[in-house]
Amino acid sequence: MTETLAFVMDMLVHATPLIVAGLAVAIAFRAGIWNIGADGQLIAGATAAAWIGVSTSTEIGWLALPLALIAGAIAGGAWAAIAAWLRSRFGVLEVISTIMLNFIAIYGVSYLVRGPLQEPTHVYPQTSSIVTGAHMPTLVAGTRLHWGFVIALVLAVTAWWVMRYSAAGFRIRASGANPFAARSAGLINVSRVTSVAFIVSGAIAGIAGAIEVSGVTFALYENISPGYGYTAIAVALLAGLNPLGVIGTGILFGALETAAGTMQRNIGVPATTASVIEAVVILAVIAVAQLRVHRATSVA
Amino acid sequence: MIKRFKLSRWYHISTLSTAIHSLFAISILACGAPVENRKPVTNQFKVALVTTGPISDQGWNAGAYKGLLMIRDSLGARISNVQTQTPAEIDENFRQYGAQSYNLVFGHGFEYQDPAIRVAPSFPMTAFATTSGTRTAPNVAGVTFAFSDGAYLAGIVAGAASHSGVIGTIGGTQVPPVVAAFKAFEAGARSVNPNVKLLTAYVGNWEDASAAKEQAMAQIARGADVIFQDADAAGLGVFQAARQAKTVRVIGSNSDQNEVAPEVTLGSVVIDLPRAMMMIARDVRNNTFKGHVYQLGDADGVVLWVANPKLAGEVSPATVARLDAAKKVIDAGTLKVPE
Known part of the structure; x- marks a missing residue:
């Protein structure tokens, strides 16, 4: 019983970043943006949160946590904004720019934990631990x-509602499905809509x-x-880019990691x-899903 | 059907053994304490190892795994090991081992000390030992190695063996222990040849053997003919470069790497991790484990210079005598190996 419980808890801990980053990817892909850079945006967010966590005074107490989350969102959004700007201004393919930005983020952290953000004894390549006010309270x-994990669920439901029922969500979906039709028939400013969706995607990854x-880590590591x-x-x-589906697939991958x-x-x-084994499972699941689509279309 | 049959048979056996166990337990305890009777009466000694890299790296992690196997073989411990890919997985594994009441958990790297301090209070019956760690708690010990002792000795050999007067050092990343080791190496070399020129390069990680090979070839091009590598799995690339250059000699690190490339390796600065781990495991076993920093070096027999017997001819008797003299001074604690 307790071992099963521990497994389920660890599974949900693993699933949390995957669900949130999965939402970021789903929103971008829906807008027709191939944001391969969720990893870099996530790292940017982690860095900003760690910076807030180690540099704020302990006197502000629990306020440090929302501050860290907001800083994470801003940093992630800003990281994506670079690629969004390159895309709208110079037509740089986001597939390339976001991958490159991932590497910049990785090596940027590498520099920071050996330089300005290194723990005070300057022995280990990591930051010191964040103040307790910035710790996420335990759920169980x-x-x-x-x-x-709750934040992840709330974000997923919100994203689902926005994408499905709001005008903004419709504009995003229309721009992603067919930018030319969206522009001519819907009078949608496609470039602006996709840029905003891109930045929101980055902000979510930053969170x-x-x-x-x-x-989980309470400090920034390489x-x-x-x-x-x-x-x-x-x-x-x-998840078929469905925000609610992302909850399920995120938990599936969390289970795989934990079981490993x-x-x-x-x-x-x-x-x-x-x-x-993990990679084979992913391949098998994708292949089966594709096979289903294939069968469905060939029958029709 | 077959499955069910087996299951039911297993069930019978287990209830039978449970009954026997409870009889034993009751007769021993006499008083009616609630009896948890599924576990055998004797608790097996359980030891776990957590590493950040693969145990197949022929270096840092391989040595620790060897230590784990030695603990299994000589103390009869049940062992388990796991590789953590991210800092997030460290807490998870520590907690799991704690929950399974392991007696001793080794965290093999500096990354493990903060999680150990965090997790340890929840599992007071489990001892945590973190290599390269310096923070302690009642059930958390740090283990540090005076790697510089061995690096100084390696420097003496390198200084004597170099014909060009240029020696190289290649590290994984620029972390303080590696920087300190290279300084000690340089000091050792200068004690033989005061004019020796030292080249230093860092790969940037501990895995990329081809990048390390390029660094080594660059140093060889600048005249280096003895290279000391402390780059873990990446360091294997340094041996490859030396093999191609033929006249260049290499000094290995952490585990005995003399067999990696016997024709070009002068020797290795070995951290006898198994010996260190055995010392700690014995302490845990004898209930003499204390939450302090174990500082282990040449005098403890944990950091050693191991010469490659196949190239013994390349090390002059004068150098061997010099090594012995330096060793005595180090063990007496009077030589200040530069930090």
């Missing part, structure tokens, strides 16, 4: 599950990073993201084998 006492720092932003692409595509750890600990399956 005695486990690692934190309120970030994912901020949640990870405030709820390898803060094991490629959450890339896994998020699989999470979003598997359990297999290593209890039966000595090497980490690499676990990663291979």
